[in-house]
Amino acid sequence: MSSSLSVDPASNQSPAALLGFLKQCQTSAARLKRPLLVSISLEVPALDPLAVLATIYEPGERHFYVERPTENLAIAGAEAVLEFSASGPERFERVQDFIDQTLASAIIVGDQGLPLSGPHFFTAFSFFNDVGASEPFASASVFVPRWQVATRGTGESRRTLAVANLQLGEDSDVEAACEKIWRAHQRFSGFALGAEALKLDDAQPPRVTLSELGGEAHYVAAVRRAVEQIEAGEFEKIVLARAKDLVSEVPLHPMQALHGLRQRFRECYAFSLANGQGQSFIGASPERLVRVHGGMLQTEALAGSSPRGTTEEEDAVFAAALLRSDKDRHEQRLVLDAIVRHLAPLGLQLEFDAVPGLRRLDNVQHLHTPVRAALPVGVRALDVISRLHPTPAVGGVPRVAACAGIRAIENFPRGLYAGALGWIDSRGNAEFFVGLRSALIDGAKARLYAGAGIVAGSQPEQELAETALKFEAMERALFATKA
Numbered sequence: 001m002s003s004s005l006s007v008d009p010a011s012n013q014s015p016a017a018l019l020g021f022l023k024q025c026q027t028s029a030a031r032l033k034r035p036l037l038v039s040i041s042l043e044v045p046a047l048d049p050l051a052v053l054a055t056i057y058e059p060g061e062r063h064f065y066v067e068r069p070t071e072n073l074a075i076a077g078a079e080a081v082l083e084f085s086a087s088g089p090e091r092f093e094r095v096q097d098f099i100d101q102t103l104a105s106a107i108i109v110g111d112q113g114l115p116l117s118g119p120h121f122f123t124a125f126s127f128f129n130d131v132g133a134s135e136p137f138a139s140a141s142v143f144v145p146r147w148q149v150a151t152r153g154t155g156e157s158r159r160t161l162a163v164a165n166l167q168l169g170e171d172s173d174v175e176a177a178c179e180k181i182w183r184a185h186q187r188f189s190g191f192a193l194g195a196e197a198l199k200l201d202d203a204q205p206p207r208v209t210l211s212e213l214g215g216e217a218h219y220v221a222a223v224r225r226a227v228e229q230i231e232a233g234e235f236e237k238i239v240l241a242r243a244k245d246l247v248s249e250v251p252l253h254p255m256q257a258l259h260g261l262r263q264r265f266r267e268c269y270a271f272s273l274a275n276g277q278g279q280s281f282i283g284a285s286p287e288r289l290v291r292v293h294g295g296m297l298q299t300e301a302l303a304g305s306s307p308r309g310t311t312e313e314e315d316a317v318f319a320a321a322l323l324r325s326d327k328d329r330h331e332q333r334l335v336l337d338a339i340v341r342h343l344a345p346l347g348l349q350l351e352f353d354a355v356p357g358l359r360r361l362d363n364v365q366h367l368h369t370p371v372r373a374a375l376p377v378g379v380r381a382l383d384v385i386s387r388l389h390p391t392p393a394v395g396g397v398p399r400v401a402a403c404a405g406i407r408a409i410e411n412f413p414r415g416l417y418a419g420a421l422g423w424i425d426s427r428g429n430a431e432f433f434v435g436l437r438s439a440l441i442d443g444a445k446a447r448l449y450a451g452a453g454i455v456a457g458s459q460p461e462q463e464l465a466e467t468a469l470k471f472e473a474m475e476r477a478l479f480a481t482k483a
């Protein structure tokens, strides 16, 4: 819904102007006989979204945070103004309907030209279409935060945007809403909340115990069984994960872990999604699922792993071996082929290189093929995600048989592990990543996840070592002495 209301919060910043604007919004809501989402974006001095989140962090409050340091991009939002959840195979469409309906009753004002302005729909889809009733996150959930802070760029060109969202109906208390927004605005404008505000580096690491569900033996047996099923033709590839349970002597500090992760894994998506009931799902994922920006789609095929070397020579040897490995090339090619196959019905002209490159992280390196396409008119991010998820980087080939195999072989619910998390803005731009290298945090407890793709020729001990390397990232972030 476009706004004919004249408010320019950047040049007309006063409580009286804000109140006047909100009263106009309320009149519109009364006329339309439905509550409206009002979203006000305003540029503010540089802020670090993670520091802001850490400052106001309440385990009982919903939040979403994602940052990709190499892209100089970070966004955080907290407290739900509007939320929706769904389950089943139609979950993607149902989330899209919720977004469409919300935007049809929205008044969006302020610095709209700036990146990451306007309301963002923070969204998460679990790995499977359905989750158990006792699981902490629904199989599809989306919320619009009460406040949102985003930053993009570096140095002189860095821009920071604060967004306040509220729902106004005929009976809303506009004066109270106005006061709340004004106070938040003063806070965002007046506080020095750069990364230095985190002061997390000195915190003492907690003492913890760590135990794997079923022990390593379970995973070794699982991989062996999967290889037999592959040889028997039941599927061509399956991604099998391990889970470890961690118990700490003191409550874990997810913000501190995230600060460590974003410093160490600059090319990954450091992320946190809190459900408002004390649990949060955090991680540093190397894998983009979908980016939609200005009508262009970006996705990628990421699979096949090897360690990083301790010297440049050793690193180069590992890299060359990975690039030459038939097993890893096959494992990654299956992901690329699936992307092509699943997106073909949408009429996209995909562009990608014939030969994969490398994505090099601090602990592991992967085969990587970026994929780009122009999005045909009417095709939206969730249309793409509903077809892509789960890719064979986290599920398998054929998809249905591999997912049934995962359910039968793994000894824990995946929940958001290997799910799709991200945001969609009011213009249809979107960024989703895959919930890898992750942990579910609950007070002093955490469950950590790591998986690996299994194809013909996979060796159980090698897959065990690969997943141990993947676990190491989160283990170090949660309880090691130095990030």
Ligand SMILES: C=C(O[C@H]1C=CC=C(C(=O)O)[C@@H]1O)C(=O)O
Pocket (backbone or CB within 6 Å): 239, 241, 287, 302, 303, 304, 305, 366, 392, 393, 394, 436, 437, 449, 450, 451, 452, 453, 454, 470
């Ligand atoms: C399933 C995971 O990683 C995927 C992404 C990159 C490389 C992978 C691999 O080499 O097996 C996996 O497909 C995980 O980290 O839990």
